[in-house]
Amino acid sequence: MKTRSAFYILGATVLGALFGHVFPEAGTAIKPLGDAFIRLIKMVVIPVIVTTLLVGITGIGDIKRMGRVGLKTIIWFEVITTLILFIGLAVGNLVQPGKGIDLSQLPKADITAIASNTSKVLDAKTLLLNIIPTNIVDVLAKSDLLAVIFFCIMFGIALVGLGNEAKPFLSIMEIASKASFRLVNLVMKVAPIGVFALMSATIGTYGIALLFPLLKLIGTAYLGLAVLVFGLFPLVAVFLSIRITDVYRMIWDLMVIGASTGSTETVVPQLMQRLEKFGVPTYITSFVIPAGMPLNSDGTTLYLTIAGLFIAQAFGIDMNLQQQLMxxxxxxxxxxxxxxxxxxxxxxxxxxxxxxxxxxxxxALILGIDRVIDMARTAVNVMGHVFSCVAVARWEGVFQKGPVVLDGMAASSERGSLSS
Known part of the structure; x- marks a missing residue:
């Protein structure tokens, strides 16, 4: 993806916000264009993940290695998630975004739809059980990534057992993978239109005036996310022996696209390609990124902690350390x-x-500004996926630093070696 595409999308975001502010009814009316764009992206994400994961697993030919990758991925997710949650606590307690808020000035959004989904928050036992799909077509249709990954791993193991008999099928998967990436490039050509419609609809529905009473919360969230991007992640980069500037240069345009669309899914295929050129093997990117989308969203993790503290502070609830840890x-x-x-x-x-x-x-008080904060946290989520992939590859001993993909332009390089 060329640099100009990122600028087009950034421009569409700004123009969409202005259009939605000046013409709120028209901005709301064109929301279906934005919804159509998101559906196009969702349409192609699963084919990309399935084909690359199957090709990657069969390329390893080692079940034990795949098990190690899975275990190391989960450990990394848990460590980084816990660390970011505590950073969120620190920022929220220092800034206190909810202190002094006049609740009477804040409009309440309808949370009926959200409340109806709280029943889908699963306990650990049910979550683990639901990873095993009873109907692969159903989980593919629902984009249930954990179940899709589980099926692909099991199916990939079966293909490895077939040996040479599986080669014709794998050739088809390789072609399907290339076609899926080509389809992504075609879909992204209409990204500016979709982003314009999404931003227009958001501003047209909620209005800019809603932002002012909650500027302190928005500022606190952005401050916390900046701590991750310019504080925690550079330290992680040093730990992983990579340059943080290389990461910024490699994915800055993908962060813009992710922020503008509010969805990490819009950049998953391009992110996988760039990480492979950066030196992370295909089998790691095709496993860690899909698993990380539901299990390791760094920006979202930090915001949740700050939002929880905001609610407590706004309603005058004094949470002690034990309650905050809970x-x-x-x-x-x-x-x-x-x-x-x-x-x-x-x-x-x-x-x-x-x-x-x-x-x-x-x-309900903060639902209206969620889209504004979602832009920043989605961009941070994209960067978090980079460090997850590099961390697991380093841990496995298969990371081979390649040329950086500069300014959104793919630099030629070989894929990371599959040998440890």
């Missing part, structure tokens, strides 16, 4: 127990707020 624990559990549901971050927030005794009305 809230963090609930976030760790519930953030892993929601998959393939709309507004999942708000569902997690509502479920946790209810569990720790915070008023559900607090979620």
């Amino acid at each position: 809230m963090v624990l609930f976030f760790v559990v519930t953030s892993k127990g929601v998959a393939a549901v709309p507004s999942s971050s708000m569902v997690i927030l509502l479920a946790t707020a209810t569990a720790v005794g915070l008023p559900a009305e607090g979620v």
Whole structure:
């Protein structure tokens, strides 16, 4: 993807916001164009993941290695998630975004749809059981990534057992993978139109005036996310022996696209390609990124903690350290127990707020600005996936640093070696 595409999308975001502000009814009316764009992206994400994962697993030919990759991925997710939750606690307690808020000035959004999805927050036992699909067509249709990954791993193991007999099928999968990536490039040509419509509809529905009473919360969230991008992630880069500037240069345009669309899915195929050129083997990117979408969203994780503290502070609830740690624990559990549901971050927030005794009305107060904060946290999620992939590849001893994909232009390089 060329640099100009990112600028087109960034421009569409700004123009869409202006259009929605000046012509709110028209902005709301063109929302179907944005919805159509998101559906196009969702349409191609599963084919990309399935084909690359199958090709990657069969390329390994080693079941034990795949098991190691899975275990190391989960360990990394849990460590980084817990660390970011505590960073969110620190920022929220220092800034106190909910202190002094006049609740009477804040409009309440309808959270009926979100509340109906809190029943889908699963306990650990049910979550693990639901990873095993009973109907592969059903989980593919629902984009239930954990179940899709489980099936692909099992099917890939079966293909490895077939040996040379599986080669014709794998050739088809390789062609399908290339076709899927080509389809992504075609879909992204209409991204500026979709982004314009999405931003127009958001501003047209909620209005810019809604932002002003909650500027402190928005500022706190952006401050916390900046701490991750310019504080935590550079330290992680040093730990992984890579240059943070290389990461910024490699994915800055993908962060813009992710922020503008509010969806990590829109950049998954391009992100996988760039990481492979950066030196991460295909079998790791095709496993870690899909698994990380429901299990390891760094930006969302940080915002949830800040939002929880905001609700407590706005309603005058003094949470001691023990209560805050309990809230963090609930976030760790519930953030892993929601998959393939709309507004999942708000569902997690509502479920946790209810569990720790915070008023559900607090979620209704901040729902209107969720899109504004979602832009920044989605961009951070994209960067988080990069470090997850590099961390697992380093841990496996298969990361071979390649040329950086500069300014959105693919640099030629060989894929990371599959040998450890």
